[in-house]
Amino acid sequence: xxxxxxxxxxxxxxxxxxxxxxxxxxxxxxxxxxxxxxxxxxxxxxxxxxxxxxxxxxxxxxxxxxxxxxxxxxxxxxxxxxxxxxxxxxxxxxxxxxxxxxxxxxxxxxxxxxxxxxxxxxxxxxxxxxxxxxxxxxxxxxxxxxxxxxxxxxxxxxxxxxxxxxxxxxxxxxxxxxxxxxxxxxxxxxxxxxxxx
Amino acid sequence: xxxxxxxxxxxxxxxxxxxxxxxxxxxxxxxxxxxxxxxxxxxxxxxxxxxxxxxxxxxxxxxxxxxxxxxxxxxxxxxxxxxxxxxxxxxxxxxxxxxxxxxxxxxxxxxxxxxxxxxxxxxxxxxxxxxxxxxxxxxxxxxxxxxxxxxxxxxxxxxxxxxxxxxxxxxxxxxxxxxxxxxxxxxxxxxxxxxxx
Numbered sequence: 589x590x591x592x593x594x595x596x597x598x599x600x601x602x603x604x605x606x607x608x609x610x611x612x613x614x615x616x617x618x619x620x621x622x623x624x625x626x627x628x629x630x631x632x633x634x635x636x637x638x639x640x641x642x643x644x645x646x647x648x649x650x651x652x653x654x655x656x657x658x659x660x661x662x663x664x665x666x667x668x669x670x671x672x673x674x675x676x677x678x679x680x681x682x683x684x685x686x687x688x689x690x691x692x693x694x695x696x697x698x699x700x701x702x703x704x705x706x707x708x709x710x711x712x713x714x715x716x717x718x719x720x721x722x723x724x725x726x727x728x729x730x731x732x733x734x735x736x737x738x739x740x741x742x743x744x745x746x747x748x749x750x751x752x753x754x755x756x757x758x759x760x761x762x763x764x765x766x767x768x769x770x771x772x773x774x775x776x777x778x779x780x781x782x783x784x785x
Numbered sequence: 786x787x788x789x790x791x792x793x794x795x796x797x798x799x800x801x802x803x804x805x806x807x808x809x810x811x812x813x814x815x816x817x818x819x820x821x822x823x824x825x826x827x828x829x830x831x832x833x834x835x836x837x838x839x840x841x842x843x844x845x846x847x848x849x850x851x852x853x854x855x856x857x858x859x860x861x862x863x864x865x866x867x868x869x870x871x872x873x874x875x876x877x878x879x880x881x882x883x884x885x886x887x888x889x890x891x892x893x894x895x896x897x898x899x900x901x902x903x904x905x906x907x908x909x910x911x912x913x914x915x916x917x918x919x920x921x922x923x924x925x926x927x928x929x930x931x932x933x934x935x936x937x938x939x940x941x942x943x944x945x946x947x948x949x950x951x952x953x954x955x956x957x958x959x960x961x962x963x964x965x966x967x968x969x970x971x972x973x974x975x976x977x978x979x980x981x982x
């Protein structure tokens with residue numbers, strides 16, 4: 589799921605910058621596969637649980653696995669939202685030229701976050717998981733910068749709204765990655781009292 | 786959780802219309818209690834599961850309970866986002882006068898949805914759960930109307946962005962209620978293949 593989500597956000601980010609409607613439509617269509625994987629996760633959880641007698645550690649694992657699949661599914665949705673905005677504004681670009689650099693940064697950060705997420709989930713790397721919020725800080729900072737700039741850039745309300753929502757999609761993408769990382773830390777350490785605000 | 790979320794969105798919606806910073810700050814502060822309840826849900830799930838030998842039906846219940854608490858926590862966040870926007874723009878109103886009617890509608894729909902959600906969760910009412918998407922359709926329609934109107938209303942980009950994001954917060958609030966309702970239907974019927982797109 590994390591790999592597909594990473595591919596989706598990478599393609600969506602590129603489609604946004606290159607006004608590539610075909611690529612954007614691919615992202616929209618491929619989101620169904622991410623959703624389907626969430627059902628597979630559920631099925632496997634139930635199968636595992638009925639096969640084995642669960643102890644507290646298994647339960648902790650299950651709570652985390654369910655939450656992680658919810659967050660990954662949502663990350664797929666957010667990549668899809670970026671792609672849908674591209675399609676909606678096509679053939680015009682969805683973002684103005686002067687925000688291109690900021691959205692390039694956000695797209696790159698989202699891809700980097702996804703790649704880290706794959707490693708964190710595959711290797712249960714607690715250190716990388718704990719550092720995820722630093723990567724997310726970059727997305728938050730760029731989103732704030734875009735929101736603060738918008739009033740002074742002289743855009744029409746449509747362009748301003750598109751830019752604000754697109755920035756929010758990337759920012760939320762990062763938030764979910766942080767939540768997943770917290771779940772992994774919880775899995776590894778049992779420390780549940782992480783900030784979920 | 787659903788009751789507190791309902792109280793939060795009701796207070797946040799009223800604070801938005803009345804530019805009531807004090808009420809908005811109460812919503813922001815009270816969100817911690819909703820987050821704490823999510824941890825309580827987890828603790829109770831683990832306690833129940835270690836006490837009893839789970840069968841497939843229990844597992845289904847657990848998957849749903851975990852997801853529902855995730856969605857409720859997120860609904861609390863969205864009410865908080867509305868409240869934070871009120872605080873941020875205070876003493877100026879966060880929404881322009883001409884969108885007042887639309888946001889009144891959204892606020893009312895969100896409250897109605899929350900009240901239904903409490904009943905659905907308390908009574909496992911499948912019919913009401915199935916109808917939740919109709920209430921959500923109203924939020925979607927108003928959001929669409931706000932987004933479509935924005936370019937022609939002559940607002941500055943800041944006001945347009947605020948209105949677009951506020952409308953999105955209410956719309957997402959409804960989406961989570963629909964997801965919870967789907968979980969309840971799944972709980973009652975075992976029918977998992979509901980649209981989660």
